[in-house]
Amino acid sequence: MKSWLPIAADSHFSLANIPFGVVTTAKFQTPRIAVAIGDHCLDTLTFSKQGGFSKCNGLTQQQLSVFSEPTLNAFAALGRSQHRIIRSYLQEIFKENTPYPEVLSTNKALRKEALIPLCEVKNHLPMAIGDYTDFFAGRNHAHNIGTLFRGPANALNPNYNHVPVAYHGRASSVIVSGTPLHRPNGQVLPVPEATTPVFKPCAKLDIELELGMFVCRGNEFGKPISVKDAEEHIFGYVLMNDWSARDIQQWEYVPLGPFNAKNFGTSISPWVVLADALEPFKTSGLPNEVELQDYLKEGKTDNIIDIRLDISLKTNQGCINNISKTSSKNLLWSWPQMLAHHTITGCNMRTGDLLGSGTISGFEPGTQGSILEQSLGGKTPLQLERGEARSFLEDNDTIIIRGCAGTTPGELVGFGECSGTILPPV
Structure with missing residues (x-):
């Protein structure tokens, strides 16, 4: 056009x-x-x-x-x-x-x-966000992280392929692209074998490349959204960076999951790409080998949006390094499945509620959506320009996420940037 x-x-x-x-x-x-x-x-x-x-x-x-x-x-x-x-x-x-x-x-x-x-x-911020739920739908990411901590044989928990896993995030600290955020403080273990924590600034600050979805219409309390009707509840999509304090997370997540390691900031891109604009780019995602519960069966395979995604890291020296290129096809669960599961208990969604996809990663080097994966838990630092390296983010680093669907010139559907700069701790 x-x-x-x-x-x-x-x-x-x-x-x-x-x-x-x-x-x-x-x-x-x-x-x-x-x-x-x-x-x-x-x-x-x-x-x-x-x-x-x-x-x-x-x-x-x-x-x-x-x-x-x-x-x-x-x-x-x-x-x-x-x-x-x-x-x-x-x-x-x-x-x-x-x-x-x-x-x-x-x-x-x-x-x-x-x-x-x-x-x-x-x-x-494009929406007044009432609630924010972050899913864990990137199976490659889940496998990569699980392998780091539990080995490949036990990388995925037994429930992973059966249920869209998620945690409830903090809506008040969702911020629009370009908003800087401070390195968080928290309790961490001083050495891996320690059993008593210390309070200090996060030393393992990381990123999580995600997509976000806004709900346009909710459901009545007590009445789940059918997976076949869920599309009508989807407003549109944004890019997301769910910043993560890995050392704080490692200490606090047992037994109830992420808390302060995630609540200090989640960046989203400012322009909401409407669901209809991305409809032509539906394709197949990752295959699921297990028999799903009926409420998660969509009856089709072209249920994942094909969006090319990349991450750049801008250092304090001004060098911009592309550190990852991946695709949203690396998701196991679709947005209708996530909505159906979120509401199967009768939980009522509301206009402006935000859902995150979870980190989107591939298996190959340079396709992972977090530095934790790329650096193998910080043991193999990323090599940047001018001799710099990163095991995790340093103060004054800027992360820039971009995403685009389509390849035809003049018909590209993208999001703009999702960026944020890390400031020193307060």
Whole structure:
């Protein structure tokens, strides 16, 4: 699809995408909804006030009010069918041969006021997040980590292939890309054979390359979401870095799992790629050799989204090192399966709830989604440019995660960046 707006062929914000986010500018300080397109974004509030949605059939005046909100929650709550209508309409508006030329000719504000260069906006968290659950759906990661600590024969726990394992994270410390975070302090064992901990800054600070999914509509308390209906509850996706304090985690996780090792920060990319934009990239994920419980059976194999993912590490010297390239095809469980399992007890999801995929890794060197895996628990440091090396992250290191679906120039569907810089402990 060609646009009257110049869009680079390698832009992740092509017409095939239309991701939604929340921004402010020097002109308006109250957060408002925007759509990324090329190297610009569309201020949907200004566009709406100027009659930009006047030709959008199926959108009521009351539904238009969602563009006055400071988060995407009200827009998300409209549901998949309305997201589809609005996304398709905006694609038509930006097409080179738009069927709505009168909207462009009479709406001078579209180009003068509603279109803003991305370099002039500040991104904010796109959703008001009520709850955050992080899954463990990357089987290769689970196997790699399990092998480090228990050996290959006992790498996966007996339940792994049967149930989508997860833990409840901390929603209040989910932060938008570009937000720095401090190295956490906590209890750690001074040496492996010790039995008494010391309190000190984390020495094994790590990353976890993940995808995140936002819920658009919840379910009534006590009524599970069927795996076959779960797609209608999915709003869209973001990149995620679930920062991890490995030494703190090792001491605290028995018997109830991660706590302070995870709650100090989880970074997400600012633009939510709608579920419909990634629908064409569905494919098969990792095979599951066990017989699933009926509530997890989808009846299809093309249930995983094919997204190319990479991680870069920028050091204090300014060198940017690509440390991993992998694919979201390295997931065992699909998002509908995760939703179905999360709600099988009757647990009620809500608009804006965030689910993480768990770390996405391959088996080959340079395809793992955490430094713990790549450095073999810190024993084999990553070799970087200018003679630097990393067993784990150092202060002032910056991690940058990128992701993109599709290979056709002009039709790429990406997320922008998910980045964060580690500051010294407080």
